[in-house]
Amino acid sequence: MSENVAIIGVGHSKFGDRRDVNVPELAWESIKPALDSANVDQKDIDFFVLGNAGIWSSEAALPALMAEYADLSPKGSMRVEAACATGNAAIRVGYTAIKSGEADVVLILGIEKMRESQNPTVIELIGRFGSFFWEFENFGLTFPGYYALHATAYMVKYGASEEDFARVAVKNHYYGAKNPYAQFQKEVTLEKVMEPKYVAWPFKLFDCSPITDGSAAIILASEEFAKDAENKIWIHSQGVGTGTANLSKREDFTSLESARYAAEIAYKKAGIDVDAPYKYLDGANVHDCFTAPEIMAYEDLRFAKKGGGVKLIRDEQTYIGGLIPVNIDGGLKAKGHPIGATGVSQAVEAYKQLLSQAEPGRQADIEKGRWLAHNVGGTGHYTYVTIYGLEKLKR
Amino acid sequence: MKEVIEKQIKEFGLPVMTDEKSGALQWLDLRELNLRYIISIENIKPFFEGLKEGKLLTTKCKHCGRIFFPPQRDCPSCRISDMEWVELSREGTLETLTVIFVKPPSFGSYDPYTVAIAKLDDGPRITAWLKGDPRKAKPGMRVRLEISKREKEGYMMYELVPVE
Numbered sequence: 001m002s003e004n005v006a007i008i009g010v011g012h013s014k015f016g017d018r019r020d021v022n023v024p025e026l027a028w029e030s031i032k033p034a035l036d037s038a039n040v041d042q043k044d045i046d047f048f049v050l051g052n053a054g055i056w057s058s059e060a061a062l063p064a065l066m067a068e069y070a071d072l073s074p075k076g077s078m079r080v081e082a083a084c085a086t087g088n089a090a091i092r093v094g095y096t097a098i099k100s101g102e103a104d105v106v107l108i109l110g111i112e113k114m115r116e117s118q119n120p121t122v123i124e125l126i127g128r129f130g131s132f133f134w135e136f137e138n139f140g141l142t143f144p145g146y147y148a149l150h151a152t153a154y155m156v157k158y159g160a161s162e163e164d165f166a167r168v169a170v171k172n173h174y175y176g177a178k179n180p181y182a183q184f185q186k187e188v189t190l191e192k193v194m195e196p197k198y199v200a201w202p203f204k205l206f207d208c209s210p211i212t213d214g215s216a217a218i219i220l221a222s223e224e225f226a227k228d229a230e231n232k233i234w235i236h237s238q239g240v241g242t243g244t245a246n247l248s249k250r251e252d253f254t255s256l257e258s259a260r261y262a263a264e265i266a267y268k269k270a271g272i273d274v275d276a277p278y279k280y281l282d283g284a285n286v287h288d289c290f291t292a293p294e295i296m297a298y299e300d301l302r303f304a305k306k307g308g309g310v311k312l313i314r315d316e317q318t319y320i321g322g323l324i325p326v327n328i329d330g331g332l333k334a335k336g337h338p339i340g341a342t343g344v345s346q347a348v349e350a351y352k353q354l355l356s357q358a359e360p361g362r363q364a365d366i367e368k369g370r371w372l373a374h375n376v377g378g379t380g381h382y383t384y385v386t387i388y389g390l391e392k393l394k395r
Numbered sequence: 396m397k398e399v400i401e402k403q404i405k406e407f408g409l410p411v412m413t414d415e416k417s418g419a420l421q422w423l424d425l426r427e428l429n430l431r432y433i434i435s436i437e438n439i440k441p442f443f444e445g446l447k448e449g450k451l452l453t454t455k456c457k458h459c460g461r462i463f464f465p466p467q468r469d470c471p472s473c474r475i476s477d478m479e480w481v482e483l484s485r486e487g488t489l490e491t492l493t494v495i496f497v498k499p500p501s502f503g504s505y506d507p508y509t510v511a512i513a514k515l516d517d518g519p520r521i522t523a524w525l526k527g528d529p530r531k532a533k534p535g536m537r538v539r540l541e542i543s544k545r546e547k548e549g550y551m552m553y554e555l556v557p558v559e
């Protein structure tokens with residue numbers, strides 16, 4: 001048993017349109033630096049977890065493929081799927097395996113190669129991440145559509161505008177431009193985001209995260225194994241929530257119940273005051289698959305009261321120097337959103353931020369020594385909230 | 396795509412192509428997958444029979460009175476599978492909407508369509524297409540639930556219609 005679990009190494013591929021590599025090559029781009037930075041050998045790995053939503057890419061038996069390609073055979077493995085929260089679900093498996101004493105060192109790999117399929121096929125497939133029959137088959141909801149239903153409700157209830165949502169894209173592109181691993185390393189203006197190229201009203205092209213290839217990896221280790229690791233951070237807590245498949249089964253569309261639930265558990269386990277969590281955190285990565293959900297996340301995570309999230313972005317309180325910096329790696333919006341890799345990429349970002357290894361212009365001030373990651377699968381179908389810390393959790 | 400692959404094989408002897416943007420060589424998969432599900436509706440058959448008769452039916456637990464939409468066979472509260480079929484209220488209030496401009500290819504024959512969620516007067520919420528100009532629609536407005544034929548595919552489905 002190990003009460004505390006550490007991240008002792010990380011790796012991250014360049015995100016984007018990666019037609020220059022195949023699936024195992026893309027995976028290796030993050031496995032190698034993860035092993036190197038953790039200073040471990042494949043033989044030290046007890047178990048490996050592979051987060052991959054798949055279907056749009058050719059290879060299905062990914063753990064076996066990676067065992068073969070990366071010399072991980074015959075160690076135990078598992079492929080995990082939780083829609084867009086797949087990456088954090090993979091971390092969940094490794095975290096609990098180490099906590100229970102079943103493993104000492106676990107490699108977590110998140111990977112998605114979405115661009116092996118053509119864009120219309122990907123749009124067709126992602127539309128099915130809700131209720132297949134009652135939402136997709138008969139009413140053709142798309143992924144932007146599910147979240148657009150939330151955006152509309154939020155605008156009506158709290159008086160937010162399309163410009164308010166656009167500010168999220170401007171911020172995340174501002175930081176994406178400083179992240180060499182991001183798909184879009186270019187700033188955008190509010191005017192550009194507001195160009196009326198509607199995808200699912202009220203969302204326009206620049207409100208949406210892109211279709212991305214990418215991988216990210218971390219090495220998790222028990223307290224005993226981690227004691228000699230030079231660079232490490234700790235998982236302080238994790239909360240996981242699940243929502244209904246049909247949006248019509250929910251009471252409200254301005255908030256995600258699974259996220260509120262996951263946050264409350266994560267805060268409680270980490271000893272964080274749920275009424276002012278930002279006082280305990282140096283920054284956060286939230287699931288901005290679209291612009292409006294970042295604002296909803298501010299509220300679900302209690303960075304702001306209900307309806308107050310929009311003021312945070314208007315007042316630039318989620319830039320570095322504000323109340324709490326959010327998505328200063330570019331977020332899903334600018335960094336890209338390779339579904340299975342996203343949650344692991346957030347963990348890599350927590351490691352880099354807490355150890356002050358982020359690139360110039362996007363390093364937060366680390367004073368409280370804690371970072372939050374919020375990873376949502378589907379439209380609140382699953383939410384994982386993970387708190388990372390520079391020091392072991394004081395219990 | 397099929398023509399492209401045939402052309403490439405003819406020209407290069409392999410189904411390969413250089414990606415214009417990256418210059419990277421790509422293999423064009425020959426094993427196309429055609430995916431179509433066959434889904435059992437046996438235990439919610441009355442819903443579909445009702446649609447044909449112009450009725451919108453759903454399940455209500457005989458023991459606890461809980462109404463389910465979408466209809467389902469089993470009541471998880473009582474853990475008893477003993478439902479009666481009741482008619483849904485045909486009026487409600489619009490709660491939210493979106494207009495789908497970038498459509499899945501399987502909806503390619505339709506013009507941009509409005510998807511909305513309404514809360515029906517007897518409790519359940521329902522997701523459906525909203526008829527009419529979405530610019531005139533606003534959450535909070537009254538809507539009616541109607542059954543109509545899908546113009547392109549010719550099958551019966553329910554839709555939301557603004558109450559004038």
Ligand SMILES: [Zn+2]
Pocket residue numbers: 456457458459460461470471472473474475
């Ligand atoms: Zn019952």
